Each structure stands twice: as structure tokens, then as C-alpha cells.
Amino acid sequence: xxxxxxxxxxxxxxxxxxxxxxxxxxxxxxxxxxxxxxxxxxxxxxxxxxxxxxxxxxxxxxxxxxxxxxxxxxxxxxxxxxxxxxxxxxxxxxxxxxxxxxxxxxxxxxxxxxxxxxxxxxxxxxxxxxxxxxxxxxxxxxxxxxx
Numbered sequence: 001x002x003x004x005x006x007x008x009x010x011x012x013x014x015x016x017x018x019x020x021x022x023x024x025x026x027x028x029x030x031x032x033x034x035x036x037x038x039x040x041x042x043x044x045x046x047x048x049x050x051x052x053x054x055x056x057x058x059x060x061x062x063x064x065x066x067x068x069x070x071x072x073x074x075x076x077x078x079x080x081x082x083x084x085x086x087x088x089x090x091x092x093x094x095x096x097x098x099x100x101x102x103x104x105x106x107x108x109x110x111x112x113x114x115x116x117x118x119x120x121x122x123x124x125x126x127x128x129x130x131x132x133x134x135x136x137x138x139x140x141x142x143x144x145x146x147x
Contacts, residue, residue, distance in 0.1 A: 029086040032098070034124065041082040041122035048124070049081035050113070052106060052116040057090040061115040064133040067078055073139040077146070081119070088114070096117060098126070120144065 031037045034050070041048050053061040068074050086102050087094075105111075109118055109126065119128040130145045 028082045036045045037082050046069045046082050048120045050084040050118045052086045052111045054088045056092050058114045059134045064115050064136040068139045068142045071139040077143050
């Protein structure tokens with residue numbers, strides 16, 4: 001007797017579902033609310049990693065995302081931090097209150113360009129800053145700036 005095609009594909013489908021769930025578990029949890037992230041950082045005794053970006057228009061931000069932030073090295077690095085993304089969108093809608101909050105944070109941290117990543121303690125005090133990205137330099141060179 002022949003096994004129906006669907007039954008033969010079941011083990012493959014289950015394996016793919018497991019791989020998909022594992023990949024989803026590795027997703028980074030970027031927060032958009034600095035105050036909430038600060039509370040979490042205090043609770044977890046971790047510093048903040050604050051990413052000031054223009055994800056839908058800034059070419060260097062997009063290169064940083066593609067070449068560094070999608071790597072296993074960055075995921076491992078990011079696990080030491082509470083992640084915050086302050087995204088200055090131009091081509092996608094963004095609430096006016098969010099825009100105003102982002103501008104206030106950019107002023108507070110004296111952001112001069114994108115991308116800028118800041119390591120801060122749970123109170124928000126800046127500890128280290130990395131500005132810009134050199135396309136093609138890769139994760140090791142970029143992350144080495146945080147040492």
C-alpha cells in the first residue's frame with residue numbers, strides 16, 4: 001500500500017516548523033520606549049544599547065543592519081544589553097508623539113548623524129558611543145569599537 005504524499009511530507013513539515021521556531025527565538029527584542037527599557041535594564045542589571053537610526057532612508061543604517069545586526073556575532077553581543085531602537089522614519093508613518101520623543105532623545109544625546117549606537121547605564125548615562133558605519137567592514141570590526 002502506498003503512503004499518501006501528505007503523510008510522507010509530515011516529518012519534513014515538522015522539521016521546518018521547528019527550524020522556523022528556533023530562528024524566531026533568535027529575533028532581537030528592540031524596544032522603542034527608552035523609559036521602559038531603562039526599567040528593564042535596572043531589573044536585569046544590564047546596560048542599554050540605544051540605536052539611533054533612520055531605517056527606511058539611511059543607507060549606512062541599512063548597511064549596518066544587513067552586514068552586522070543580522071549576524072550571530074551581533075546576536076551574541078546584543079544578549080548583554082537591553083536593546084532600544086530610536087528610529088527616525090521618513091517613508092513610513094510615525095506618530096507625532098513618537099517623533100517628538102525621538103527628537104528630544106536625539107537632542108539629549110547630541111546625535112549628529114546616523115547610525116549612532118550608544119551604550120548607557122540603566123539611568124541613561126552614556127558610557128560609550130559609536131557613530132557611523134564603514135560598509136563592508138563587517139561585524140568583528142564594528143563590534144570591536146565597543147571594547
